[in-house]
Amino acid sequence: MSEPASSFVCTDGPQATSSAHKAGAEPGGVADDTGSDDDGLVIGGVTFGSRLILGTGGAASLEVLEASLVAAGAEMATVALRRIDPATQGSILDVLTAAGVRLLPNTAGCFTARDAVRTAQLAREAFATDWVKLEVIGDDRTLLPDAVELLDAAEELVDDGFTVLAYTNDDLILARRLEDLGCAAVMPLGSPIGSGAGINNPYNLALITERLSVPVVLDAGVGTASDAALAMELGCDAVLLATAVTRAREPVRMAEAMRSAVAAGRLARRAGRIPVRRYALASTPTEGRAEWERDR
Amino acid sequence: MKVVVNGEERTVDTVCTVANLAADLDVGPKGVAVAVNGEVVGRSAWAGRTLDEGDRVEVLGAMQGG
Numbered sequence: 001m002s003e004p005a006s007s008f009v010c011t012d013g014p015q016a017t018s019s020a021h022k023a024g025a026e027p028g029g030v031a032d033d034t035g036s037d038d039d040g041l042v043i044g045g046v047t048f049g050s051r052l053i054l055g056t057g058g059a060a061s062l063e064v065l066e067a068s069l070v071a072a073g074a075e076m077a078t079v080a081l082r083r084i085d086p087a088t089q090g091s092i093l094d095v096l097t098a099a100g101v102r103l104l105p106n107t108a109g110c111f112t113a114r115d116a117v118r119t120a121q122l123a124r125e126a127f128a129t130d131w132v133k134l135e136v137i138g139d140d141r142t143l144l145p146d147a148v149e150l151l152d153a154a155e156e157l158v159d160d161g162f163t164v165l166a167y168t169n170d171d172l173i174l175a176r177r178l179e180d181l182g183c184a185a186v187m188p189l190g191s192p193i194g195s196g197a198g199i200n201n202p203y204n205l206a207l208i209t210e211r212l213s214v215p216v217v218l219d220a221g222v223g224t225a226s227d228a229a230l231a232m233e234l235g236c237d238a239v240l241l242a243t244a245v246t247r248a249r250e251p252v253r254m255a256e257a258m259r260s261a262v263a264a265g266r267l268a269r270r271a272g273r274i275p276v277r278r279y280a281l282a283s284t285p286t287e288g289r290a291e292w293e294r295d296r
Numbered sequence: 297m298k299v300v301v302n303g304e305e306r307t308v309d310t311v312c313t314v315a316n317l318a319a320d321l322d323v324g325p326k327g328v329a330v331a332v333n334g335e336v337v338g339r340s341a342w343a344g345r346t347l348d349e350g351d352r353v354e355v356l357g358a359m360q361g362g
Contacts, residue, residue: 055362065360080361083302083354086323093327093358106362121336122356126329133362242362 038266041238043215044131044163044184046102050075051232052262053104053217054255055242058194062095064251069099071255072245076102078133080109081123093127104165106133113152120157132157133187133219133240135167143193147174151181158182167219170204172211179214186212187219187240190231194243196223199230209235225254225261232265233273297349308347315342321355329356 041048054074059065069077077096096103105123110116113136120132136153138146145168157164163184168174170188178186188208191197198221199205209216215238218231222241231239239262248254298305301317308317314337318324330337331354337345347353 057361059360078362080359081329081356082359082361084321084323084328084357086321092360096358104362108361118331118334118336122329122331122354124329125336125338126327126357135362 038270041215043165048075048102048238049073050259051238051266052228052259053077053238053240054101054245055106055240056080056092056096056246057108057242058246059251060246062091065092065246066095066099067252068245068255069096069101071252071259073259074099074101076104078104078106078240078242079127080106081119081126102131103127103129104131104133105129107135107153108137110136110153111138111146111149112136113149113156116149116153117156117160120153120162121160124162130161131163131165131184133165133167134183145169145189147171150174151177154178154181154183165217170201170208172204172207175208175212175216179212183214185215185217185237187217190218190221190227193220195221196244197221198223198227199234202230202234205231205236206234209237222258225257228258228261229265229268232262233269235269238262297347299347299350300352302353302355312347313343314345314347314353317347317353318342318355323355323357327357330354331356 041051050073052072052074053076054069054072055078056065059068079092079096105127107116107119110119116134116136120134123132124130134150134153134157136146136149137143147169150166150168154164154166158181165185165187166178166183167187168178175186175188188205190199216236217238217240218236219240222228222239222244224244228239228241241258245251245255245258297310298307308320314330314332318328325339325342330342332345332347333352
C-alpha cells in the first residue's frame with residue numbers, strides 16, 4: 001500500500017527509475033519471513049509476522065491441513081459456518097486452535113447482505129471473534145462478488161463492531177468505498193475463487209495497492225508460487241489462498257513454496273525493482289574494451 | 297412437540313430451551329451458534345430461549361472453507 005505502482009509501467013525513459021523505492025518499513029519490527037526489519041502486517045490493530053493467510057477449504061484431511069498450516073507459517077486461517085454434524089463437531093476448530101492461528105470466519109455462500117450479516121453474527125457467537133472475512137457472492141458460476149450487497153453488508157457489520165476483511169472485485173473505486181466504510185482490510189481477487197488462474201489484471205491490483213491505506217490482501221485466484229510472489233511485488237500486504245495449497249498434489253510442499261514466494265515477493269517489492277525497458281541496457285561497461293580490426 | 301432442526305423434523309419436550317436442545321444434540325456451546333426462525337440466539341440467551349411448536353432452528357458449527 002501507499003507505494004508507487006510504476007513498477008508495472010513499461011517504459012524506456014529515465015523517469016521510471018524511481019519506481020517503488022519507498023521501502024515501507026523502518027527497522028525494529030517483529031522478525032518474520034520477509035526480513036528482520038519488516039514491521040509485519042497489521043490488521044485491525046493486530047500484528048502478524050506472516051503475510052500468508054491460509055484458507056482451509058478443500059484439504060483432504062485434517063492432518064494434511066495441520067501440516068500445511070505449519071509449512072505455510074500461517075498465523076490466521078479461515079473457517080466456514082455450516083450445519084453441525086455432531087459426529088464431527090469441533091475437529092477443525094481443534095486443529096486451528098492447536099496450530100495457534102487466529103480464526104477468520106467467512107461468509108462463504110452468502111448471496112445477500114442480510115444473509116452475510118446474519119452469518120457473521122452467528123460466527124461471532126460460535127467462535128468468539130468479531131473478525132470476519134466478508135464474502136457476498138453474486139453469481140454461482142464465477143463466484144464473483146456482488147458489489148452492491150457487499151457494501152451494504154460491510155457498512156452494517158462495521159457499525160455492529162466487526163473487524164471486516166472484505167473480499168472484493170479488483171476495482172479501485174469499490175475498494176476505496178470499502179476502506180471508507182471502515183473495513184480493516186480490503187481483499188481483491190486475482191481471478192475467480194479456486195480457478196488458479198493467477199492475477200488477471202495486475203494493473204488494477206497495483207492501482208488498489210497504491211491508493212489504499214488499509215492493508216490490501218490478494219484473495220482468490222492464486223494457482224502457484226509465482227502468483228503469490230507477483231501479488232506481493234504489486235504491493236499487496238498479504239496473500240490469502242486455499243485451493244492452491246489444499247488441492248495441490250503435495251499440499252504441504254506447496255504451502256512451503258507459498259511461504260517462500262510471499263516472502264520473496266515482499267522483499268522484491270521493498271528492494272525496488274528496476275523499470276521494464278524495451279531495449280537492452282548493457283550490464284558490462286563498454287569502456288576499456290580491447291579494440292580489434294573489424295572483420296568485415 | 298415438533299421443531300425443525302437443520303432442516304429435519306425433531307420431537308422435543310413440550311418445554312424445551314435452546315440450551316436443552318444443544319444438550320440433547322450433545323453440541324456446544326463452544327464452537328456452536330444457534331438461530332431460531334432466522335434470529336441469532338447468543339450463547340448467553342440459550343437457557344432463557346424456549347422453543348415453540350414448528351420453530352425452525354439452525355445449529356451451526358465450524359467447517360473447512362474459505
